[in-house]
Amino acid sequence: MLFFKRQLPLAIAFFFGLVGFFAQYIPHHSFEMLYNELISWVRLLYAFALILGTYSLLRLHSKRIERKDAGYGYSLVLWAGFIVTFAAGMYNEGRGFLAGQADTGMLMWIYDYIFKPAGATMFSVLAFFIASAAYRTFRARTPAAAMLLISAIIVMIGRIPIGDMISEHLPTLASWLMEVPNAAVKRGIFLGVALGVVATSLRIIFGIERAYLGGD
């Protein structure tokens, strides 16, 4: 079955890769229609990826529960959370899953009173870890590290209102750091990434890069 595992996926990638590429450069109505159709397909695939992602996550945690790995209790919590949330979403306050999402009910309760506070807590904890890391590891050991440290201090103070109170030049200096050295470096990185994307895309289209086919 090498044909289905290797040759067919490579042929599909080659064909649609080239179609997608030429559709950008050929201003013909039929190409435009084809491109529009492909975009709709991609959106469908994107939605399927969500289902696949959910399946992979649940499978991983099922195995952990089966093997009774360390911390498998968390996997049980994940499964319980999934079942309850999924059931609440499907039930949709008796309207069924095909109707628009109900504004009240169990799913919204879960969202408002569990998901929202939990999410906000996870993010706010970051501030504490950043403070600890800043104290323990942010050292001017080399000239480059010293430059980074001084820039960070200027930006940290210059981007907040207290910077204006300390000196009117601090926000100006912080803006300069963001708009000149930072933007220059970002441009370089973005160009590098873009060229990398082009190279990788060409490798996939022409079948040189085959990692996406999996290990079998």
Added chain:
Amino acid sequence: MQRATLKKLLDLDRRWIFLMVLICAIGARFIDFDLPVFPKASVKTMYDKIEEVAAKNGTILISMDYDPSSKPELEPLSRALLRHAFSRKVKVIAMTHNPNGQRLAQTVLEESAAEFDVKYGEDYVLLGYKAGGGTLVINMGQDFRDAFSKDYAGDDLASFAVTREITSISKLDYVISVSASAYWESWMIYGHDRYRFPYGVGVTGVIAPDVFPFLQTGQVTGLVGGLAGAAEYETLIKRPDMAVVGMKPQSAVHMLLVLFVVFGNVIFFYDLILKRRQEKGRREVRRP
């Protein structure tokens, strides 16, 4: 000071650091002091753009691409933008690329709308969430109604005055992505660069440096970065709220971080000097 004492200071239990951050954040929230907020040029650009849209009675789209983890940083901006738009009778289409963001978008939209004389369908609409990211943006440019035929509640978009005339995102007068991830890039690459609508960005403070190159090229018209940017926007619309209030704890914690960095480095270098002196002393003792 002895090296052992310095070592103790450098290895300070991080729970003390956490406690200092907590005291700083809570203390600053309750101590009464004023901080001046001066809007930056990029924030003013976004404000001016909405004023421009208001002058021609136009429509904007706000994509609230964030979830509860970044809500405290981004929701104040969404609220300020909605208040500005509603107060100036600008029609608003709201949506999200984030599957966990629809409820947040709906809440902020409803709360802001309740403050003004605006009606759902006539002055604003919530499209909700749809999968697709960049491809959804392309689809919205090709055929808006094909991408979204119904709103979040399942009602036909053709029945709403706000969306009736919108056939493509190119017809919109301004699109703003309030984003906590790479969705702002999707709007720029697949939206602005293809369909040429004016495009503004509101992002978390961490993402803001990524947007500067595009602000300079003109691909992005208006940038609001983090809670500080939202505070500047609130100042511009003369409705100080959560972002302005949040500037006090944020400023206090930023200053504490700077103190930590400076203090940590002073101890580090002082320890280094003492270490070198000790080594020099040992070498001199060994010499006959």
